[in-house]
Amino acid sequence: MLRKIRLILAVAFISIITLLFLDFTGTIHAWFGWMTKIQFLPALLALNVGIVLFLLALTFMFGRIYCSVICPLGVFSDILARIGKAGKRLPYSYSPEMSWLRYGVLAVFILAMVMGFNSAVALLAPYSSYGRIVNNLFNPLWLWGNNMLAYLAERANSYAFYETEVWMKSLSTLVIALVTFLILVVLAFRNGRTYCNTICPVGTLLGFVSRFSLFRFTIDTDKCNNCGLCARRCKAACINSREHKIDNSRCVVCMNCVDNCQREAITYKPVWMERKKSDEKLEQTINLSRRRALSATILTAMASTLKAQEKKIKNVEMKKDGGLAPIKERKAPLRQTPLAPPGALSVRNMTQHCVACQLCVTVCPNQVLSPSDSLMTLMQPEMSYERGYCRPECVKCSEVCPAGAIRPITKADKSAIQIGHAVWLKEYCVVNTDGVECGNCARHCPTEAIQMIAINQDDKTSHKIPVINTERCIGCGACENLCPSRPYPAIYVEGHLVHRII
Structure with missing residues (x-):
């Protein structure tokens, strides 16, 4: 039942967020624009402290629910993994944690935020990556489909659709979106959530919090017959069925293990209701020095973000005058200072x-x-x-x-x-x-x-x-x-x- 609820919510989130990036009229944003504002990095940079604390509290309570339901790139990885493993009975396998890569990428991500090198931040951020993939790879197909409907509607004397121009906005961004998409496909086809659990800095940060989550998955060694089915259904590759251990920092609470365990040996329940104390002791052997280092870097990132905020200024708008489109393309002038849209402040x-x-x-x-x-x-x-x-x-x-x-x-x-x-x-x-x-x-x-x-x-x-x-x-x-x-x-x-x- 929990798995079905998660799937319904995940499908709803990724469908609507995808439509937000495809909707060139901006109509859907009036109803569902809040879905983009509850993404972790945008909320952090916008200083929406309430949303950031809510996401951290959600993770502390239930684990990485954000990664399996709210994050569009995470759900997109699940879709790719399902396509890649279609027809295979036991598609996944356990992989040891690559701590050096996970926390190395997180350190680079935080350092880039502190130094103001936002190109690297945007390159690693999951929400941004998914937005670029949809905007550069899927959006042209959407617009061509719209133009085809506009063409047919015009022949039927209908104005339900109108034609819009399809153009390449940036070659470099298109290449980056394509490379990101190919990396996701390769990693998801091979072993599910590899990108989310080794590269994604938001996943690593929330994974650190989920080590201490109040609700966790535990294996009852009395019921388990070591069949390994749970590990082969785990898209996060975090279940070591031989040692009866689950890496909660990589678990995305997809519920596949619970749904597929035939002996009901895996349960998802509050930590204080665990029968076995071995899992609790394992969770208490966290490296204290790494925790302090991560806490310090997180505080540094928050401080730099707060320092970067400038005072809001009141803005007023002008009246419009129409104009003719340019006859042909021309070269852009060489500006000494770039232009930021109204509302950007600076x-x-x-x-x-x-x-x-x-x-x-x-x-x-x-x-x-x-x-x-x-x-x-x-x-x-x-x-x-x-x-x-x-x-x-x-x-x-x-x-x-x-x-x-x-x-x-x-x-x-x-x-x-x-x-x-x-x-x-x-x-x-x-x-x-x-x-x-x-x-x-x-x-x-x-x-x-x-x-x-x-x-x-x-x-x-x-x-x-x-x-x-x-x-x-x-x-x-x-x-x-x-x-x-x-x-x-x-x-x-x-x-x-x-x-x-x-």
């Missing part, structure tokens, strides 16, 4: 809190956000205006971010946030290069920060060039996106390290 806040799950990239309707190829911010979203601009009425990225990298803002707030300012390059402007009238940037500026003035004030027929009021510009990128200059725009947005209120 570039530093963005880099320190973002887990690179790319949920915001999925829901951005204007294709302004794409994964970064820079080493220090690898896979984290960055803004660029080749395909669109940050429209005044859109705050979807701030609504879906689970880690606090983009804080929630309202449509009424957005117009007062200055994420950057426009810069005009006269050598690229078509007024100077082609001798024609333009003024596209001024016409589409929603804040009227761009005015057109005559080059020669004494000549009434003189062409006009743009003049930018940087105090009014909010950096939305409408001017850059709609500039007809090729290959580089004659006007582009330079980012601000810290967002301003105007």
